Amino acid sequence: MYKILLSLIILSSNTVLAMDGMHNHDSHNHNKHQDMTYVDGSKTKITDEMFSSFSAGLSNTQIVIVDVQGMVCDFCARGIEKTFNDDKDVKKVDVSLDKGKVMIAYSMNKKVDLDEIKNIFLSNGQTATGIVIRKV
Amino acid sequence: MGIINKTVIILLLVVTTDAAFSRPISWSGGSTIMYKTNSMYSSYYYHYSPLYKYSLGLEYINDRHFNDQYINLKTTYLLGRKNTKSSQANLYLTGGVSTKSKNNHFYGVHGDWETRRLFASFSVINKDTDVKDYTENELTFGVAPYLGEYNDLHTWVMVKAKKDTIKNNWETYPFMKFFKGDSLVEIGAKNSHWDIHYMLRF
Numbered sequence: 001m002y003k004i005l006l007s008l009i010i011l012s013s014n015t016v017l018a019m020d021g022m023h024n025h026d027s028h029n030h031n032k033h034q035d036m037t038y039v040d041g042s043k044t045k046i047t048d049e050m051f052s053s054f055s056a057g058l059s060n061t062q063i064v065i066v067d068v069q070g071m072v073c074d075f076c077a078r079g080i081e082k083t084f085n086d087d088k089d090v091k092k093v094d095v096s097l098d099k100g101k102v103m104i105a106y107s108m109n110k111k112v113d114l115d116e117i118k119n120i121f122l123s124n125g126q127t128a129t130g131i132v133i134r135k136v
Numbered sequence: 137m138g139i140i141n142k143t144v145i146i147l148l149l150v151v152t153t154d155a156a157f158s159r160p161i162s163w164s165g166g167s168t169i170m171y172k173t174n175s176m177y178s179s180y181y182y183h184y185s186p187l188y189k190y191s192l193g194l195e196y197i198n199d200r201h202f203n204d205q206y207i208n209l210k211t212t213y214l215l216g217r218k219n220t221k222s223s224q225a226n227l228y229l230t231g232g233v234s235t236k237s238k239n240n241h242f243y244g245v246h247g248d249w250e251t252r253r254l255f256a257s258f259s260v261i262n263k264d265t266d267v268k269d270y271t272e273n274e275l276t277f278g279v280a281p282y283l284g285e286y287n288d289l290h291t292w293v294m295v296k297a298k299k300d301t302i303k304n305n306w307e308t309y310p311f312m313k314f315f316k317g318d319s320l321v322e323i324g325a326k327n328s329h330w331d332i333h334y335m336l337r338f
Contacts, residue, residue, distance in 0.1 A: 079337075126224075
């Protein structure tokens with residue numbers, strides 16, 4: 001009985017729980033200009049206070065602000081900070097569980113690859129739904 | 137072998153092959169070390185996640201009750217994940233074998249749902265052993281008394297309920313979970329003995 005139950009759960013999971021982040025990218029223009037909204041910028045707004053606090057002391061920097069889904073646990077979000085900090089062009093990373101945002105400060109000579117950023121979140125278990133780049 | 141010893145072996149296998157550790161898969165390229173100790177055994181478990189979809193692990197068991205040592209090989213596969221703005225749900229397939237004997241292995245499913253305030257999980261694990269085959273069901277619920285920010289100390293009040301097809305009755309016990317940074321500690325009391333679980337991710 002349990003083996004049947006197990007089989008049903010496994011089969012149904014593939015349809016009920018669609019893997020996030022595997023949507024069709026054809027509708028996006030990934031080579032668009034870095035000052036433009038990537039997915040849905042309306043979700044990616046942060047307060048001036050948050051941005052000022054994060055960007056304090058930074059110059060000649062591009063700051064990527066990411067709206068993240070599924071980032072509900074500090075322990076499970078550790079990989080985000082670790083993965084971005086492995087990039088030598090990353091100056092600073094800030095995670096806000098309350099806002100569901102991550103801010104990453106890149107040096108200006110970094111060619112920001114938005115698909116790469118989305119994949120980093122996916123490989124850490126979260127889904128990036130909105131990305132905006134600002135320059136300071 | 138007496139019925140008491142058989143029962144103890146089965147109970148030991150139940151707890152040592154516990155597949156419901158918090159988040160059985162890490163981020164892509166991430167590693168996890170776990171240490172668990174209670175009145176009957178200690179275990180050291182290491183697992184590595186080549187991708188965020190699965191993990192491979194080895195668990196060394198030091199069985200103090202029978203003065204025995206052996207290794208469990210475990211794997212967990214992410215069947216599906218649903219992220220929303222305020223929650224995450226996961227469904228995993230898990231399985232493993234033990235060096236204790238070729239007849240010792242287990243497989244099953246494990247699911248969890250979590251917000252910043254609430255946690256719930258279930259698992260249904262079928263375990264085959266030299267002594268007896270059985271199924272273990274487990275439910276866990278938790279609530280965070282406060283919402284910490286990133287890098288804060290996070291605290292959860294949890295309760296776990298277990299039922300297996302040997303004893304066929306639910307056993308419920310509370311525990312606390314704390315985590316900060318890369319470290320997580322679970323402390324509970326089960327059958328008048330401390331049950332401590334430490335986890336480090338890197």
